[in-house]
Amino acid sequence: MSRPEISNRRVTAADIARSLGLSRATVGFVLNETPGQTISEQTKQRVFAEAERLGYRPHTAARALASGRTRIVLVVLPDWPLDFSLRRNLEEASLALDEAGYSLITYTPHPTGQARPLWETLAPDVALSMVGRFSQQQVDSMRRAGVRAMVPDPDQVDADEYPEEGPVLQVQHLARLGHCRIAFAESADPRIADLVALRHSRARQAAEELLLPAPVALSVNLGDDSASDAVRKAVSAGVTAIAAYNDEVAAALVGAALRAGIAVPQQLSVVGHDDAPIASIVEPQLSTVRIDTAGLGRYLAALALSAAEGHSPPATIPQTQLVLVERASTLPHT
Amino acid sequence: MSRPEISNRRVTAADIARSLGLSRATVGFVLNETPGQTISEQTKQRVFAEAERLGYRPHTAARALASGRTRIVLVVLPDWPLDFSLRRNLEEASLALDEAGYSLITYTPHPTGQARPLWETLAPDVALSMVGRFSQQQVDSMRRAGVRAMVPDPDQVDADEYPEEGPVLQVQHLARLGHCRIAFAESADPRIADLVALRHSRARQAAEELLLPAPVALSVNLGDDSASDAVRKAVSAGVTAIAAYNDEVAAALVGAALRAGIAVPQQLSVVGHDDAPIASIVEPQLSTVRIDTAGLGRYLAALALSAAEGHSPPATIPQTQLVLVERASTLPHT
DNA sequence: TCGAGGGACTAGCACGCGCAAGTAGATGAG
DNA sequence: CTCATCTACTTGCGCGTGCTAGTCCCTCGA
Numbered sequence: 001m002s003r004p005e006i007s008n009r010r011v012t013a014a015d016i017a018r019s020l021g022l023s024r025a026t027v028g029f030v031l032n033e034t035p036g037q038t039i040s041e042q043t044k045q046r047v048f049a050e051a052e053r054l055g056y057r058p059h060t061a062a063r064a065l066a067s068g069r070t071r072i073v074l075v076v077l078p079d080w081p082l083d084f085s086l087r088r089n090l091e092e093a094s095l096a097l098d099e100a101g102y103s104l105i106t107y108t109p110h111p112t113g114q115a116r117p118l119w120e121t122l123a124p125d126v127a128l129s130m131v132g133r134f135s136q137q138q139v140d141s142m143r144r145a146g147v148r149a150m151v152p153d154p155d156q157v158d159a160d161e162y163p164e165e166g167p168v169l170q171v172q173h174l175a176r177l178g179h180c181r182i183a184f185a186e187s188a189d190p191r192i193a194d195l196v197a198l199r200h201s202r203a204r205q206a207a208e209e210l211l212l213p214a215p216v217a218l219s220v221n222l223g224d225d226s227a228s229d230a231v232r233k234a235v236s237a238g239v240t241a242i243a244a245y246n247d248e249v250a251a252a253l254v255g256a257a258l259r260a261g262i263a264v265p266q267q268l269s270v271v272g273h274d275d276a277p278i279a280s281i282v283e284p285q286l287s288t289v290r291i292d293t294a295g296l297g298r299y300l301a302a303l304a305l306s307a308a309e310g311h312s313p314p315a316t317i318p319q320t321q322l323v324l325v326e327r328a329s330t331l332p333h334t
Numbered sequence: 335m336s337r338p339e340i341s342n343r344r345v346t347a348a349d350i351a352r353s354l355g356l357s358r359a360t361v362g363f364v365l366n367e368t369p370g371q372t373i374s375e376q377t378k379q380r381v382f383a384e385a386e387r388l389g390y391r392p393h394t395a396a397r398a399l400a401s402g403r404t405r406i407v408l409v410v411l412p413d414w415p416l417d418f419s420l421r422r423n424l425e426e427a428s429l430a431l432d433e434a435g436y437s438l439i440t441y442t443p444h445p446t447g448q449a450r451p452l453w454e455t456l457a458p459d460v461a462l463s464m465v466g467r468f469s470q471q472q473v474d475s476m477r478r479a480g481v482r483a484m485v486p487d488p489d490q491v492d493a494d495e496y497p498e499e500g501p502v503l504q505v506q507h508l509a510r511l512g513h514c515r516i517a518f519a520e521s522a523d524p525r526i527a528d529l530v531a532l533r534h535s536r537a538r539q540a541a542e543e544l545l546l547p548a549p550v551a552l553s554v555n556l557g558d559d560s561a562s563d564a565v566r567k568a569v570s571a572g573v574t575a576i577a578a579y580n581d582e583v584a585a586a587l588v589g590a591a592l593r594a595g596i597a598v599p600q601q602l603s604v605v606g607h608d609d610a611p612i613a614s615i616v617e618p619q620l621s622t623v624r625i626d627t628a629g630l631g632r633y634l635a636a637l638a639l640s641a642a643e644g645h646s647p648p649a650t651i652p653q654t655q656l657v658l659v660e661r662a663s664t665l666p667h668t
Numbered sequence: 669t670c671g672a673g674g675g676a677c678t679a680g681c682a683c684g685c686g687c688a689a690g691t692a693g694a695t696g697a698g
Numbered sequence: 699c700t701c702a703t704c705t706a707c708t709t710g711c712g713c714g715t716g717c718t719a720g721t722c723c724c725t726c727g728a
Contacts, residue, residue: 010478010480014714022678023677023678025679025680025716026677026678028715029717032717034716034717037677038676039675039676039677040675040676055478057454057479058714058715059713060456060457061395061396061399061713061714061715062716063714063715064395065393065682065684065713065714065716066682066714066716066717067716067717068683068716091444095444095449098449098450099449103452103455103456105439105441105452106440107439110428110429115428115432115433116432120391121394121405123393123394123395144391145391222615248615251612252615254617255616256617258617277556278582281585281589282589282615283588283589283617285589344684346685347685348684348685356707357707357708358684358685359686359709360706360707360708362686362687363686366686366687368686371706371707372704372706372707373706373707374706374707377707393684393685395683395684396684396685396686396713397684397686398713399683399685399713399714399715400686400687400712400713401685401686401687401713
């Protein structure tokens with residue numbers, strides 16, 4: 001019934017206390033659910049109700065100053081455009097962190113390195129790298145800025161890499177369709193060279209295990225004509241099926257093939273990776289590998305949280321479910 | 335534990351003062367170059383030197399609490415992948431802001447909208463939208479969170495509106511090809527409803543000026559079958575050409591048309607917007623509108639700064655050059 | 669009757685900084 | 699010599715929270 005008072009000042013915990021005839025401390029204890037305090041249930045409810053009524057929002061800066069923790073997780077991203085799946089991961093992670101009262105902020109360091117790195121001004125509780133390990137210089141800078149935890153932990157050298165199983169699924173799928181001459185199409189973008197190489201090598205391993213010849217290596221640069229060259233190279237090498245680094249590369253190959261008069265999937269099968277929107281947009285729709293991005297995102301969040309609160313990290317990388325989605329861009333070899 | 339003790343505490347302005355036998359206020363005045371204070375040159379130099387020596391970094395949270403300003407500029411980005419030029423412009427803006435003591439933080443609101451928006455926890459001084467105007471709900475939320483300035487300014491309804499000329503180019507292009515029955519395909523995504531509506535209305539205006547009937551309104555939701563419905567609706571309305579909100583929508587329409595046995599561009603022309611990578615990936619390659627964002631970065635920074643400090647905005651909007659890139663998805667009406 | 673032992677709170681400091689209001693000493697005008 | 703003015707500082711409050719160290723009252727056992 002009673003409307004929140006109209007005032008340009010922001011609502012503080014002291015306002016709640018005053019309006020309820022309580023002390024600031026009590027209000028703080030209730031709102032933070034501080035352990036070791038005995039507050040009557042009735043008072044708690046009154047505080048919650050009044051906070052709601054007044055539209056109270058804790059002042060982040062004040063809280064950070066008092067507690068020494070910012071409740072910020074800084075995710076350091078590489079300089080290349082985000083894969084669809086990575087974006088979804090981050091969204092999922094952000095949601096999970098938000099629930100725990102943390103904020104996820106993304107940051108791409110500048111190549112020039114002129115500006116102060118964002119962690120110096122934000123002083124996040126946790127810095128999480130999606131680019132590999134932090135450099136010693138970065139680690140020092142973060143420590144000085146008060147970053148209490150980093151992922152991967154610079155003190156622990158053992159690297160638990162994400163087991164890229166997607167390319168394995170791609171190759172197995174193509175093999176099951178009877179394709180023997182397979183190619184793997186890399187993205188030529190140097191900034192993602194590591195991940196590209198990893199996926200390529202996993203594809204090679206998978207082929208080896210299936211006693212297939214090593215995949216022909218193709219390279220596609222989005223934005224120029226290299227996809228046409230790649231298709232030409234593949235065809236002249238007798239390739240009947242291509243596993244692509246991701247859906248964009250796959251789509252580029254499909255487009256180039258069609259332009260060259262090569263029917264997809266009748267003459268050439270192409271399988272993508274990530275199940276990005278583009279996979280179901282293009283014609284023919286792409287067979288691809290779907291990643292359990294939600295699970296991965298939650299894992300990321302759990303990793304950051306454990307680092308923030310000093311728990312031990314989640315036991316294992318969840319066996320995220322990869323699924324090969326069969327659409328129209330792959331067909332049995334004839 | 336693991337490290338030899340290096341004075342665990344962070345360096346504060348009080349440390350500098352103590353070490354120099356000065357008061358904290360003096361140090362503060364020097365470091366902030368506070369106007370209206372007379373400090374001897376010698377003292378200034380000693381303060382600067384000592385700050386440097388001790389590696390002093392102002393505590394952002396404390397400063398924000400005391401001054402009421404966070405010196406953060408929050409750039410709200412759309413949910414689609416950023417093209418390279420926009421990325422570089424953001425970097426440029428970030429650099430320029432850094433020089434002025436501000437930090438640029440990017441933020442992409444979550445589709446689910448479940449998490450608290452980042453501005454509530456960061457309380458930036460300025461929120462800058464790259465997605466069109468902020469919704470009234472967002473504006474209210476930001477005001478409540480203490481955001482002092484927004485770009486574009488929600489109070490100035492017509493000012494500094496980015497003149498969306500892209501749709502005009504699309505319609506003019508289609509008209510020049512002889513198409514009369516034109517449709518505009520919106521994205522159904524509610525997150526970008528404002529920008530979608532703006533482009534749609536610009537397309538409508540352009541059609542009107544060319545004495546064409548108002549474009550048929552189509553709505554496409556990436557990820558479901560709505561593109562097929564849209565194509566069906568367009569064809570039954572006698573439409574021969576579609577201007578799409580962006581390249582993804584355009585690609586989805588092209589895919590759906592092909593699947594329905596409608597030849598693109600022979601029976602249906604489609605023109606996209608943004609010149610995103612997908613535009614040159616799909617087959618047929620999309621005619622689209624390329625946005626030249628050169629210089630936009632520094633302009634953005636200047637815009638944010640003027641909003642932050644209450645100056646009048648920079649006079650000159652750089653004349654961003656829009657170009658219609660003609661590819662294979664549009665043909666003259668027969 | 670008294671004191672111990674809670675339950676339910678409150679008083680108040682610390683966090684690091686910005687900034688308004690003061691103050692001691694030097695200088696110059698009348 | 700007095701007083702105003704200026705320089706070069708210092709004192710100290712307040713920003714909104716988190717949290718330690720109480721305080722007050724009520725109940726209960728002896």
